[in-house]
Amino acid sequence: MMSSDNMKKVVLVTGANSGIGLALCKRLLSVDDQIHLCLACRNMQRAETARAALLCSHPGADIALLKVDVGSLKSVLEAAKELKQRYRRLDYLYLNAGIMPNPRIDFNAFINGLFSRKAIHMFATGEGLLTQEDQVTEDGLQNVFATNVFGHFILLRELEPFLCQSEKESLVIWSSSSNARRSAFSLTDYQHTQGKESYSSSKYATDLLSVALNNHYNKQGLYSSVVCPGLVMTHLTYGILPPFFWTLILPIMLLVWLFKQKPESLDPLAKYYSCTSGLGSNYVKPVKMDLDEEAAEAFYQKLLDLETKYRCWQNVK
Numbered sequence: 001m002m003s004s005d006n007m008k009k010v011v012l013v014t015g016a017n018s019g020i021g022l023a024l025c026k027r028l029l030s031v032d033d034q035i036h037l038c039l040a041c042r043n044m045q046r047a048e049t050a051r052a053a054l055l056c057s058h059p060g061a062d063i064a065l066l067k068v069d070v071g072s073l074k075s076v077l078e079a080a081k082e083l084k085q086r087y088r089r090l091d092y093l094y095l096n097a098g099i100m101p102n103p104r105i106d107f108n109a110f111i112n113g114l115f116s117r118k119a120i121h122m123f124a125t126g127e128g129l130l131t132q133e134d135q136v137t138e139d140g141l142q143n144v145f146a147t148n149v150f151g152h153f154i155l156l157r158e159l160e161p162f163l164c165q166s167e168k169e170s171l172v173i174w175s176s177s178s179n180a181r182r183s184a185f186s187l188t189d190y191q192h193t194q195g196k197e198s199y200s201s202s203k204y205a206t207d208l209l210s211v212a213l214n215n216h217y218n219k220q221g222l223y224s225s226v227v228c229p230g231l232v233m234t235h236l237t238y239g240i241l242p243p244f245f246w247t248l249i250l251p252i253m254l255l256v257w258l259f260k261q262k263p264e265s266l267d268p269l270a271k272y273y274s275c276t277s278g279l280g281s282n283y284v285k286p287v288k289m290d291l292d293e294e295a296a297e298a299f300y301q302k303l304l305d306l307e308t309k310y311r312c313w314q315n316v317k
């Protein structure tokens with residue numbers, strides 16, 4: 001018979017020590033403080049600080065730490081092994097850790113975009129505005145791809161037996177982005193070795209991967225979904241512009257949005273209302289992803305090939 005402790009849901013969040021990951025953990029505990037929450041972080045000191053902050057608002061919560069650098073395959077394999085020893089189940093896997101290294105704003109694109117019909121879209125998604133300088137990891141992979149996509153994919157593959165259990169369903173949730181863009185991604189260069197939009201490419205890759213995962217795993221009780229947090233002030237965005245700059249431009253961004261609103265674009269037969277209600281909160285609306293299932297499957301097969309290659313390499317080492 002299962003003890004009540006074994007019946008508690010196990011939730012793992014990568015990149016849980018700051019920004020969206022930490023806010024998510026706080027929210028999860030406020031919804032259900034009976035979960036086993038595991039903060040998967042690369043820096044244990046920052047993880048400890050995050051744990052202490054969560055315990056301040058939720059004393060008595062069951063919060064564990066797991067060391068993992070999702071950009072390193074060795075670290076991911078070790079973390080997965082550790083997890084399998086600690087828990088008998090995994091209910092929610094939040095694949096949230098992510099990087100946008102050395103971001104630069106393309107000011108020419110910004111000025112051109114500002115006076116074009118795409119201004120609102122540009123402010124909402126950052127499309128065409130940002131470039132990044134990527135690097136190669138110890139495993140020989142592009143860092144952004146390794147961190148935002150492949151490390152998480154390997155983690156998920158390692159935890160497959162826990163996620164695919166006949167008696168219960170499990171959910172994998174990816175932190176994607178409005179910056180995910182089809183044109184930044186290429187199946188022939190899925191690690192984005194050539195371009196300067198590795199972030200955009202990696203987020204499009206997570207969208208594709210999520211679709212493929214559903215096709216492959218739904219029958220086994222594993223469901224994948226992507227969330228798109230919009231624009232959130234975190235270390236990631238403070239890497240693009242310093243905090244004081246954001247304080248200055250946010251009201252301007254709001255004004256641009258107001259002036260760009262066309263009254264004729266409003267549907268007279270629609271009510272524009274907040275999704276928040278006292279009967280349960282739903283702040284989000286679904287947006288169809290710009291992708292097709294064949295591309296998702298082709299990308300999934302490429303990831304499986306890469307996985308095979310790296311597993312052989314790990315065995316040889």
Ligand SMILES: NC(=O)C1=CN([C@@H]2O[C@H](COP(=O)(O)OP(=O)(O)OC[C@H]3O[C@@H](n4cnc5c(N)ncnc54)[C@H](OP(=O)(O)O)[C@@H]3O)[C@@H](O)[C@H]2O)C=CC1
Nearest residue numbers: 015018019020042069070071097098175231232234235236
């Ligand atoms: N902020 C925004 O506007 C948006 C963010 N997102 C996505 O949300 C996710 C969270 O980002 P956000 O909270 O904004 O940014 P933060 O930089 O605040 O958080 C990123 C988290 O990921 C961790 N992380 C980064 N690299 C690794 C690694 N190799 N191994 C383990 N952990 C790692 C960081 O750890 P450490 O502290 O050690 O660096 C940190 O905890 C990302 O995937 C991002 O792409 C999506 C849309 C918008």
Ligand SMILES: CC(C)=CCC[C@@H](C)[C@H]1CC[C@H]2C3=C(CC[C@]12C)[C@@]1(C)CCC(=O)C[C@@H]1CC3
Nearest residue numbers: 122123124125126129177178179230231240249
């Ligand atoms: C005055 C001035 C220089 C304005 C530039 C504003 C841009 C820096 C932002 C406009 C939209 C923003 C945005 C992001 C980063 C910063 C902007 C490009 C993200 C790409 C950050 C990470 C994400 O995942 C999505 C964000 C979408 C919007």
